[in-house]
Amino acid sequence: xxxxxxxKKSPWILHYNAGGCNGCDIEILACxxxxxxxxxxxxxxxxxxxxxxxxxxxxxxxxRSRERLVEIYAQMPEPKVVVSCGACxxxxxxxxxxxxxxxxxxxxxxxxxxxxxxGTRPEQIIxxxxxxxxxxxQKTKAMEVSxxxxxxxxxxxxxxxxxxxxxxxKPALS
Amino acid sequence: MNKxxxxxxxxxxxxxxFYKPELHHFMVMNAVxxxxxxxxxxxxxxxxxxxxxxxxxxxVRPETEIPSIKDIVAxxxxxxxxxxxxxxxxxxxxxxxFVLEPDFxxxxxxxxK
Amino acid sequence: xxxxxxxxxxxxKKPVTTKYxxxxxxxxxxxxxxxxxxxxxxxxxxRCEMVCPPGAIVFSQDMEGKQTYHFNRAVCIxxxxxxxxxxxxxxxxxxxxxxxxxxxxxxxxxxxxxLFDEALASREAYAAEKKRKAAEKAAAxxxxxxxxxxxNKTGN
Amino acid sequence: MxxxxxxxIGAQHISLLEPLHFKFTTxxxxxxxxxxxxxxxxRGIEQACCSKFKFRQVSFVVxxxxxxxxxxxxxxxxxxxxxxxxxxxxxxxxxxxxxxxELDRIHSHLLCLSHVAENSGFEALFMKTMQYREFSMExxxxxxxxxxxxxxxxxxxxxxxxxxxxxxxxxxxxxxxxPQLDELMDIYKNNxxxxxxxxxxxxxxxxxxxxxxVVGPFARAAGLAIDVRNETEDLLPWxxxxxxxITETSGDVYARNMVRLRELYVSxxxxxxxxxxxxxxxxxxxxxxxxDGEATVRLEAPRGELFYYAKGNKTQxxxxxxxxxxxxxxxxxxxxxxxxxxxxxxxxxxxxxxxxxxxTAR
Numbered sequence: 001x002x003x004x005x006x007x008k009k010s011p012w013i014l015h016y017n018a019g020g021c022n023g024c025d026i027e028i029l030a031c032x033x034x035x036x037x038x039x040x041x042x043x044x045x046x047x048x049x050x051x052x053x054x055x056x057x058x059x060x061x062x063x064r065s066r067e068r069l070v071e072i073y074a075q076m077p078e079p080k081v082v083v084s085c086g087a088c089x090x091x092x093x094x095x096x097x098x099x100x101x102x103x104x105x106x107x108x109x110x111x112x113x114x115x116x117x118x119g120t121r122p123e124q125i126i127x128x129x130x131x132x133x134x135x136x137x138q139k140t141k142a143m144e145v146s147x148x149x150x151x152x153x154x155x156x157x158x159x160x161x162x163x164x165x166x167x168x169x170k171p172a173l174s
Numbered sequence: 175m176n177k178x179x180x181x182x183x184x185x186x187x188x189x190x191x192f193y194k195p196e197l198h199h200f201m202v203m204n205a206v207x208x209x210x211x212x213x214x215x216x217x218x219x220x221x222x223x224x225x226x227x228x229x230x231x232x233x234v235r236p237e238t239e240i241p242s243i244k245d246i247v248a249x250x251x252x253x254x255x256x257x258x259x260x261x262x263x264x265x266x267x268x269x270x271x272f273v274l275e276p277d278f279x280x281x282x283x284x285x286x287k
Numbered sequence: 288x289x290x291x292x293x294x295x296x297x298x299x300k301k302p303v304t305t306k307y308x309x310x311x312x313x314x315x316x317x318x319x320x321x322x323x324x325x326x327x328x329x330x331x332x333x334r335c336e337m338v339c340p341p342g343a344i345v346f347s348q349d350m351e352g353k354q355t356y357h358f359n360r361a362v363c364i365x366x367x368x369x370x371x372x373x374x375x376x377x378x379x380x381x382x383x384x385x386x387x388x389x390x391x392x393x394x395x396x397x398x399x400x401x402l403f404d405e406a407l408a409s410r411e412a413y414a415a416e417k418k419r420k421a422a423e424k425a426a427a428x429x430x431x432x433x434x435x436x437x438x439n440k441t442g443n
Numbered sequence: 444m445x446x447x448x449x450x451x452i453g454a455q456h457i458s459l460l461e462p463l464h465f466k467f468t469t470x471x472x473x474x475x476x477x478x479x480x481x482x483x484x485x486r487g488i489e490q491a492c493c494s495k496f497k498f499r500q501v502s503f504v505v506x507x508x509x510x511x512x513x514x515x516x517x518x519x520x521x522x523x524x525x526x527x528x529x530x531x532x533x534x535x536x537x538x539x540x541x542x543x544x545e546l547d548r549i550h551s552h553l554l555c556l557s558h559v560a561e562n563s564g565f566e567a568l569f570m571k572t573m574q575y576r577e578f579s580m581e582x583x584x585x586x587x588x589x590x591x592x593x594x595x596x597x598x599x600x601x602x603x604x605x606x607x608x609x610x611x612x613x614x615x616x617x618x619x620x621x622p623q624l625d626e627l628m629d630i631y632k633n634n635x636x637x638x639x640x641x642x643x644x645x646x647x648x649x650x651x652x653x654x655x656x657v658v659g660p661f662a663r664a665a666g667l668a669i670d671v672r673n674e675t676e677d678l679l680p681w682x683x684x685x686x687x688x689i690t691e692t693s694g695d696v697y698a699r700n701m702v703r704l705r706e707l708y709v710s711x712x713x714x715x716x717x718x719x720x721x722x723x724x725x726x727x728x729x730x731x732x733x734x735d736g737e738a739t740v741r742l743e744a745p746r747g748e749l750f751y752y753a754k755g756n757k758t759q760x761x762x763x764x765x766x767x768x769x770x771x772x773x774x775x776x777x778x779x780x781x782x783x784x785x786x787x788x789x790x791x792x793x794x795x796x797x798x799x800x801x802x803t804a805r
Contacts, residue, residue: 017461019484021801023510023591025460026554033573037304047457063275065462065483068454090361091396094341094507097495098487099282104396114395116386118364119510119591126307128388175739199669200656201750202767225674227739249655249775273482282490303574319588340500366503366594367602
């Protein structure tokens with residue numbers, strides 16, 4: 001049982017509104033509804049950042065929601081993909097330069113896919129999420145590489161070999 | 175819209191005489207900058223004669239403390255808290271920080287001199 | 288019992304779900320999609336740039352005075368105000384095609400901010416250059432006129 | 444006297460569409476006090492509208508105040524700007540504005556109903572309501588060219604005309620929708636499990652509604668007959684097209700559902716009347732004037748009364764624009780109506796308020 005091989009089949013979505021106009025949020029809700037039914041791709045809208053793989057952000061980031069956004073992003077486990085939905089999440093859109101918001105989500109957290117449009121059609125959101133799935137797979141592979149490297153750490157760099165420590169502890173526990 | 179001029183001292187008495195919860199509907203509080211003074215407005219509408227909008231207004235200096243109408247109109251605290259933050263005026267018994275972050279520059283709606 | 292028959296009936300009904308990524312869904316032909324631009328028809332009045340609420344259109348200008356049109360699909364709010372403001376029919380138009388997604392490599396936000404500033408700077412530079420040339424020309428004309436007058440004087 | 448616990452809900456929560464923070468003080472399972480923080484979405488639109496944007500651009504900016512009732516915002520702004528410019532718009536433009544507002548009301552009310560069903564734990568009904576809602580989105584896309592953010596009203600009139608075949612398809616789809624709405628009405632009214640969650644939850648009395656100045660379906664469910672469509676005949680002729688006031692008496696979540704469902708029938712009737720009696724005239728009144736003086740406008744958005752105040756100074760840029768959104772009036776009552784309810788029914792109550800915080804905070 002390898003978790004990574006199932007990740008592509010059922011990426012879970014976390015949705016956060018960082019100060020948008022609700023337009024893109026209801027389109028995300030429409031994606032969950034029967035007509036567009038994003039569950040065909042195994043996606044479920046989850047409320048918990050610790051179980052989710054894809055973060056859908058809408059809205060230009062307002063001053064009060066920026067800390068929450070960064071915190072939610074930090075709580076998500078690797079690998080994670082961020083999709084910004086709508087013109088205001090991508091670049092600030094019509095809210096660029098207003099005093100209480102910063103232009104776009106990528107001023108705070110790295111964004112992988114930008115879904116354009118104001119408001120976005122559910123088709124565009126599905127396109128963006130399907131692209132995000134490809135990126136998620138790449139990121140998963142990149143993580144697997146790093147695990148393999150961890151197996152044989154370079155002694156002279158003073159890295160701790162967690163795998164060896166775990167192997168040493170295991171007999172002691174059992 | 176009929177506008178009724180009032181003053182800081184008479185404000186609570188005027189609105190208290192006028193406002194009956196079963197007859198009138200408090201809409202919103204607003205403030206406009208007029209020269210170096212601020213015109214504070216209270217909008218009321220009428221359930222029975224709906225097209226009648228009454229606006230009480232008063233001209234104050236920005237540093238004057240405006241009496242609160244919370245004990246007359248129970249839902250006015252939201253409007254008052256918003257104006258305190260956005261227009262940087264003082265209202266009795268109202269703290270800053272409801273709309274904007276406490277460390278943010280207050281009064282963004284005021285014209286920059 | 289009624290519910291049972293209803294459930295049985297649903298088995299034979301067509302699903303309401305569209306098969307979107309594998310099958311195109313219906314888009315009306317007057318959908319407000321991407322903004323198109325025809326360079327040959329444009330009269331370079333920059334009215335679309337002036338009316339655009341978010342600033343998704345900007346014209347840059349090189350030193351010969353030739354203008355270039357830039358458009359960012361992630362800033363655009365697809366309101367169609369530029370099309371309404373355009374004095375020349377067909378120079379700027381709205382297609383029925385929804386905007387495609389952008390990836391990280393496109394640098395759509397900060398790259399655009401940089402481009403926007405550069406475009407404004409290039410226009411300012413051109414205006415300054417034009418002003419300088421005009422001033423030079425005026426000075427030359429003045430000098431020529433003065434010389435001519437002097438010649439006339441000496442001729443007399 | 445049990446021990447008191449403080450339970451926060453929000454800013455990010457699965458049952459919330461948008462950032463909203465409630466702090467409930469609970470005693471055992473009962474909520475005894477509530478603190479609301481609704482200003483996560485404050486962007487500073489009012490300031491930008493009176494400094495950065497010209498008065499004709501503002502109608503597109505205020506549409507982005509809220510995606511659910513964007514047509515109400517653009518229409519209200521257009522009306523207030525027309526009052527400042529002292530122009531009268533063509534009758535066809537008025538009718539088309541009403542048509543889009545009512546289509547928007549259908550989609551907004553159905554969204555709210557589906558959200559209540561989801562938060563009450565009735566996932567199947569959520570799916571059913573969302574399925575029936577899609578028709579209104581398709582119609583709006585056909586009329587305005589976009590599923591949300593219609594940008595339909597502009598200063599002086601409307602941006603695009605209604606095509607005859609679109610008008611025909613609206614009538615056909617509405618005819619198909621009426622039996623579906625009957626079915627939804629039956630479920631929301633008679634379903635036993637849903638009534639356990641909804642009847643008696645989040646109730647507010649008529650006196651409280653008057654005292655706290657509640658608007659919209661929230662007030663009408665409590666028996667307070669306040670609907671701006673009944674009042675503003677001069678701007679949009681609602682009564683000509685068959686408007687009817689809907690009120691309930693009990694004021695709980697169930698009554699709000701009923702108000703919304705019964706309003707859908709009224710909306711359908713209004714749309715049919717508008718399309719059958721659409722007058723022929725120009726779409727837009729052109730003017731070269733600049734806004735001057737001050738004006739106020741009230742308009743019934745899906746969530747209640749929308750209020751615009753604007754002041755012009757004979758330039759391209761407005762002196763002041765004040766937006767009072769419907770939810771803004773309801774914030775005080777929203778916090779009070781929780782008291783005495785079970786904590787478990789809080790998500791359903793929040794959804795039934797239909798809060799629109801991007802309107803409130805702007």
